[in-house]
Amino acid sequence: MDETAPQKGTVTQRAIEQIKAMIAEGRLEPGQRLPTERDLAVQLGISRSSMREAIRALTVLGVLEARHGSGIYVTQLEAGDLLETFGVVADLSRGPRLVELLEVRRVLESTATALAAARITADQLAEVEKHLTAMNATDDPEEILAHDLAFHRVIAGAAGNDTMAAILEGLSSRTFRARVWRGYEEEGAFARTRREHAAIHRALVARDPEAARAAAAAHVGEVEQWLRTQLGGQT
Template identity: 50%
Template sequence: MAVTDEAISKIKDMIVRGELTPGSRLPPEKELAERLGLSRSSMREAVKALEVIRVLDVRRGDGTYVTSLEPRLLLEAISFVVDLHDDDSLLEIFAVRRVLESHATGLAAQRADDAAVAELEAELTAASLEADVDALVTHDVRFHAAIARLAGNAYLASLLESLTSQTIRARAWRGLTQAGAVERTLAEHQAILDAIADHDVELATAAAQVHISGIERWLRQARDRT
C-alpha cells in the first residue's frame, strides 16, 4: 500500500471507529502524524485527498474538520469517484488524447524555434518550484497547450483543448493519490521538452505516448481496484 493510501486508510478508520465524529476537529498535523506513525508529508497529502471527496473540510487559519458526512455530500463524492473509476469513456478519451497528443508533439519537434523552446523551459522551471497539486495540474494544461499550438494546426489544438478539459479531474486525483506522481510528471515533461529542443520527431512522439500511457495505466488500475 502506498504511503498516502495508508494515511487515508488510517484517517478513515478513525472516523469509522468514532474517534473522529461529524463536525469534529482533527488534531494538529504534527500530533496526528506522530500518533498514526506517518510522515507529515503523507498526512498532508491524505488530508488533501479526503478534502477532495468531501470527507474533510480544511478551514484556512482554523483547522481541519470532519464534514457533516451527510448523504448529499457523500453522494457528490461518490459521483466524483464514479466519474474517474467506473466510466470507460474516460479511458477512451485518454486513448484518443494519446494518439493526438503524440502526433502534435512530433509536429512541435519539427517546428519549434529557440523562442518556443525557451517558453516551454520557463513553464517547466516554474512548475518545478511548485509543490501543490493544483499548481502542477495548471502547469500540465499550459505545457501541453503550448505544444499543441506549436504543432501549427488550429483544429488539432482546439480538439486537444477540448479533450484536456475532460481529463483535468483525473489528473488532479492522480496527483493527490499516487506516490511520486508529481515528480514523474515533471520528469516526463522534461523528456518531452528535450526531444522537442533536439528536433527529434520520433523521440518526441514516443515521449508523449509514454507520458499519456502512464495516466491511462493508473486510471485503469484505479478503476479495477474500485
C-alpha cells in the same frame, strides 16, 4: 412561390438548418452581422421565440455570437470556436469513456508533439521551458496543473494544426484533468510527471520527432494505464 416547404421537423430545427446552410454556402461570412432577431423571424416566417431558440442553438455550437444591445454575428468559425463544445464531452464522461478519451488524447498528443519537434520556434521553446521550470518550482497542485496545461498547450500550438490543438484543448479541459489527476497525483506521481515532461522537452530541444512522439505517448499512457486499473481492477 417556393412555399411548398414540406414542413419536416420542428420549426426551430428548420431555422437552425437554414442559417447553417446560409453560412455553409457562403451567404454569411465570418464576422458578419446578421439581421435582427425580429427581422430574421419574419424572413423565415416563424415567431421570435422560435428564432431565439435557433440562435441559442447555433450560439452554443460556436457558430454565432450574440452581443447584447449590438446584434448577432457569425463567429470567425475558427477551430477554437467550433470545438469549444468538445469540453462538454470530457466533463460529462465517466468510467470507461474516460479511458477512451485518454486514448484519443494519447494518439493526438503524441502526433502533435512529434510535429512540434520539427516545427517549434525558439520563442515557443522558451515558453515551454518557462512552464516547465515553473511547474517544478512549486508544490501547489493548482499551480502545477495550470502550468502543465500551458506546457502542452504551447506544444500543441507549435504543431501547426489548430484543429488538433483545439481538440486537445477540450480533452485537457480544466475540470477533466482535475477529476482524473486528483487521484493520480495523490499516488506521488509528481516526480514521474516531472521526468516525463523533461523527456518531452529534451526531445523538442533535440528536434527529434520520434523521441518526442514516444515521450508524449508514454506520458499520457501512464495516466491512461493508471485509470484503467482504477476502473477495472483487471490485469
